[in-house]
Amino acid sequence: MSTVTDKLAMQSEKFKKGLEKLKEIDGEAGENIIETLKEVSPDLARYTIEYPFGDIYSRPQLDLRSREIAAIAALATLGFATPQLKVHIHAGLNVGLSETEIKEIIIQMSVYAGFPVALNAMNAAKEVFDARKTKS
Amino acid sequence: MSTVTDKLAMQSEKFKKGLEKLKEIDGEAGENIIETLKEVSPDLARYTIEYPFGDIYSRPQLDLRSREIAAIAALATLGFATPQLKVHIHAGLNVGLSETEIKEIIIQMSVYAGFPVALNAMNAAKEVFDARKTKS
Amino acid sequence: MSTVTDKLAMQSEKFKKGLEKLKEIDGEAGENIIETLKEVSPDLARYTIEYPFGDIYSRPQLDLRSREIAAIAALATLGFATPQLKVHIHAGLNVGLSETEIKEIIIQMSVYAGFPVALNAMNAAKEVFDARKTKS
Amino acid sequence: MSTVTDKLAMQSEKFKKGLEKLKEIDGEAGENIIETLKEVSPDLARYTIEYPFGDIYSRPQLDLRSREIAAIAALATLGFATPQLKVHIHAGLNVGLSETEIKEIIIQMSVYAGFPVALNAMNAAKEVFDARKTKS
Amino acid sequence: MSTVTDKLAMQSEKFKKGLEKLKEIDGEAGENIIETLKEVSPDLARYTIEYPFGDIYSRPQLDLRSREIAAIAALATLGFATPQLKVHIHAGLNVGLSETEIKEIIIQMSVYAGFPVALNAMNAAKEVFDARKTKS
Amino acid sequence: MSTVTDKLAMQSEKFKKGLEKLKEIDGEAGENIIETLKEVSPDLARYTIEYPFGDIYSRPQLDLRSREIAAIAALATLGFATPQLKVHIHAGLNVGLSETEIKEIIIQMSVYAGFPVALNAMNAAKEVFDARKTKS
Numbered sequence: 001m002s003t004v005t006d007k008l009a010m011q012s013e014k015f016k017k018g019l020e021k022l023k024e025i026d027g028e029a030g031e032n033i034i035e036t037l038k039e040v041s042p043d044l045a046r047y048t049i050e051y052p053f054g055d056i057y058s059r060p061q062l063d064l065r066s067r068e069i070a071a072i073a074a075l076a077t078l079g080f081a082t083p084q085l086k087v088h089i090h091a092g093l094n095v096g097l098s099e100t101e102i103k104e105i106i107i108q109m110s111v112y113a114g115f116p117v118a119l120n121a122m123n124a125a126k127e128v129f130d131a132r133k134t135k136s
Numbered sequence: 137m138s139t140v141t142d143k144l145a146m147q148s149e150k151f152k153k154g155l156e157k158l159k160e161i162d163g164e165a166g167e168n169i170i171e172t173l174k175e176v177s178p179d180l181a182r183y184t185i186e187y188p189f190g191d192i193y194s195r196p197q198l199d200l201r202s203r204e205i206a207a208i209a210a211l212a213t214l215g216f217a218t219p220q221l222k223v224h225i226h227a228g229l230n231v232g233l234s235e236t237e238i239k240e241i242i243i244q245m246s247v248y249a250g251f252p253v254a255l256n257a258m259n260a261a262k263e264v265f266d267a268r269k270t271k272s
Numbered sequence: 273m274s275t276v277t278d279k280l281a282m283q284s285e286k287f288k289k290g291l292e293k294l295k296e297i298d299g300e301a302g303e304n305i306i307e308t309l310k311e312v313s314p315d316l317a318r319y320t321i322e323y324p325f326g327d328i329y330s331r332p333q334l335d336l337r338s339r340e341i342a343a344i345a346a347l348a349t350l351g352f353a354t355p356q357l358k359v360h361i362h363a364g365l366n367v368g369l370s371e372t373e374i375k376e377i378i379i380q381m382s383v384y385a386g387f388p389v390a391l392n393a394m395n396a397a398k399e400v401f402d403a404r405k406t407k408s
Numbered sequence: 409m410s411t412v413t414d415k416l417a418m419q420s421e422k423f424k425k426g427l428e429k430l431k432e433i434d435g436e437a438g439e440n441i442i443e444t445l446k447e448v449s450p451d452l453a454r455y456t457i458e459y460p461f462g463d464i465y466s467r468p469q470l471d472l473r474s475r476e477i478a479a480i481a482a483l484a485t486l487g488f489a490t491p492q493l494k495v496h497i498h499a500g501l502n503v504g505l506s507e508t509e510i511k512e513i514i515i516q517m518s519v520y521a522g523f524p525v526a527l528n529a530m531n532a533a534k535e536v537f538d539a540r541k542t543k544s
Numbered sequence: 545m546s547t548v549t550d551k552l553a554m555q556s557e558k559f560k561k562g563l564e565k566l567k568e569i570d571g572e573a574g575e576n577i578i579e580t581l582k583e584v585s586p587d588l589a590r591y592t593i594e595y596p597f598g599d600i601y602s603r604p605q606l607d608l609r610s611r612e613i614a615a616i617a618a619l620a621t622l623g624f625a626t627p628q629l630k631v632h633i634h635a636g637l638n639v640g641l642s643e644t645e646i647k648e649i650i651i652q653m654s655v656y657a658g659f660p661v662a663l664n665a666m667n668a669a670k671e672v673f674d675a676r677k678t679k680s
Numbered sequence: 681m682s683t684v685t686d687k688l689a690m691q692s693e694k695f696k697k698g699l700e701k702l703k704e705i706d707g708e709a710g711e712n713i714i715e716t717l718k719e720v721s722p723d724l725a726r727y728t729i730e731y732p733f734g735d736i737y738s739r740p741q742l743d744l745r746s747r748e749i750a751a752i753a754a755l756a757t758l759g760f761a762t763p764q765l766k767v768h769i770h771a772g773l774n775v776g777l778s779e780t781e782i783k784e785i786i787i788q789m790s791v792y793a794g795f796p797v798a799l800n801a802m803n804a805a806k807e808v809f810d811a812r813k814t815k816s
Contacts, residue, residue, distance in 0.1 A: 040534040044515050051731050052247040062240040066205050070241050073206035074248040077213040079352035080487035081524035104198040105206050107316050111188040112210040114658040116353035126312040176670040180651050184659055187323050215760035216623035217660035243724050250522040251728055252761035262720040324655040334648040341610050342617035342649050346656040349621040351488035376606040377614050379452050383596040384618040386794040388489035398448040459595050460791040470784040477746050478753035478785050482792040485757040512742040513750050519732040520754040584806040588787050624759035625796035
């Protein structure tokens with residue numbers, strides 16, 4: 001097998017693994033983001049599946065519940081990453097965090113990143129919680 | 137009892153609870169920071185014990201292991217909070233996170249906050265791990 | 273009196289002081305934010321009243337005019353805290369800052385945080401100034 | 409000539425140079441921003457023309473293509489500066505960057521500032537690319 | 545007089561005004577920074593004098609005490625701008641802020657930017673206060 | 681060939697490509713960082729080579745000179761990423777940027793991220809320029 005063929009096979013292997021992980025964690029919300037992204041940049045869509053999901057979230061060193069706690073804390077702290085924060089509040093609920101636990105992570109962020117970060121993240125959480133109620 | 141007396145009693149109640157929590161979680165590293173801080177601002181030292189530890193970390197809605205995952209993720213993401221990140225890497229180890237899990241949270245931060253954040257946080261983790269080895 | 277009763281009494285004392293301070297400074301805009309917040313997280317609503325307003329803004333070491341200058345500068349610098357920035361532009365006007373002085377703080381932010389921060393904060397200020405004109 | 413007259417003459421000299429540079433680089437999008445800004449703060453509008461455009465962008469030490477690469481990278485990294493990022497994606501196209509090159513700068517930002525920054529910047533780029541297609 | 549001569553005269557006019565303002569506000573600490581900067585980039589040194597000091601700090605719309613409150617709040621909030629924060633803590637003391645007021649601004653930053661920002665800024669303040677005591 | 685063997689082969693392929701790119705761009709400074717990193721986290725060291733260098737910097741859509749302009753702008757803007765900024769100032773010089781051009785990118789950052797970012801980045805540049813002079 002030539003190196004190029006290997007590479008493509010490999011990439012699609014990693015891509016497939018990442019896509020499954022993305023579906024497992026983020027559900028429909030994550031898939032929609034990738035679909036929209038693919039229209040403008042198929043390459044960034046591919047890297048977003050390969051590196052965060054194919055590489056990182058597939059590692060066994062940390063359970064998915066812990067990973068989503070870390071993701072929610074980081075995305076809230078950034079302050080400007082509201083769309084991604086919402087995706088990971090969905091993801092947190094998908095992998096077993098309760099609404100109460102997610103609110104608690106956000107309350108804790110007032111300590112490290114200030115009250116505006118906590119208030120804006122709590123509003124994002126409210127929108128996610130409401131959207132899931134409406135849907136079901 | 138007058139309101140003022142109530143208030144002082146109360147404050148010392150909350151302060152005491154916060155100080156115990158600080159000792160439980162951060163150990164010596166946390167206490168040293170508070171001692172240094174008290175010299176320049178006893179008021180900020182008191183608030184740091186009362187609000188983050190007396191109020192937030194004393195809440196039962198989230199276990200301490202999860203809280204330290206969130207703290208490490210947030211402090212790494214800020215990028216500039218190296219002294220506090222180190223205190224919470226100590227704290228994470230104190231409440232049951234393994235070195236491997238802490239490194240894994242930091243690796244995950246490359247996704248949300250970029251590689252420089254992950255690289256600098258990993259250096260901070262190395263210093264904490266080494267310091268604990270030397271000491272024991 | 274039991275410690276628990278004391279605590280509740282105390283809490284309500286601090287809460288009451290904080291709520292009065294919030295009304296004094298932020299007026300209706302601040303109260304609305306707390307009302308919305310209470311629906312999703314009554315605890316974060318309570319902490320937002322107790323710590324920033326009950327504890328910090330009630331301290332006599334700095335006058336309210338100076339506190340609002342600091343708040344506007346900090347919130348503009350964060351870049352993403354537009355809702356909170358607007359609340360404190362209202363608050364600044366409520367405690368005696370002129371529109372000219374608020375614009376001047378924002379212009380000064382171009383030096384420390386760059387022109388995008390200053391431009392976006394100036395747009396937020398325009399919206400607040402316009403809203404107050406329409407209302408009166 | 410009095411100092412005051414000198415100053416005004418000079419200012420208008422620098423202002424004129426800055427305004428020409430702004431038109432050359434940012435085109436209509438830049439001019440509209442300045443017009444809106446002038447309503448609330450003519451002084452900040454003037455400084456925005458004088459310092460970034462009259463002083464910095466007029467310097468010959470770096471070509472405009474390179475300057476727009478730096479501007480797009482910096483504005484994407486800030487995370488919250490979406491209006492300014494869009495202006496400079498327009499500007500980048502105006503001074504000779506291709507859509508592919510702009511997307512590539514944004515993909516590269518995933519390395520330094522994380523995937524949320526890259527994803528949000530790519531959405532901003534899509535909006536600019538679409539707006540230019542609709543218009544022509 | 546030719547335009548070029550005008551321009552140089554003007555620049556030196558603005559530069560002179562800025563340099564006087566820098567000396568008035570920042571004192572020796574500010575001058576030393578400019579001297580070091582001049583070795584690597586005389587142009588950035590000139591702009592630092594001309595725009596922040598010649599243009600902004602020379603405007604009469606806000607008194608210097610208020611400007612230094614805003615500067616300390618903004619620089620503390622950035623988190624990474626420790627050298628500049630120290631210069632402006634000196635400057636704050638030079639234009640009439642008390643140590644107590646400066647500590648109070650920093651304590652207030654715990655609300656907007658989190659406790660790590662407040663703790664690190666308080667350490668910077670301690671260093672400035674100590675340096676001034678040693679010197680006198 | 682089994683999938684596992686494929687994967688390892690592939691990984692080493694990508695790793696090798698990344699390592700070559702790292703050497704080409706960052707030279708010794710980059711290699712040293714990876715060596716130190718490997719002691720605490722071989723996995724993060726591997727990802728740092730695979731994703732930024734194996735994936736991103738190996739893409740032909742943007743020349744290395746342009747990539748280093750973007751990297752220097754982004755790393756300066758972050759404010760806290762001084763070690764990485766220095767590596768990429770070295771890298772910029774390695775791929776053909778002049779000292780003057782690098783200083784110019786940094787001066788331009790005063791517009792987007794404020795003067796403290798520009799001043800601190802200029803100091804980092806000075807250290808890199810001096811280190812290279814001493815060495816040669």
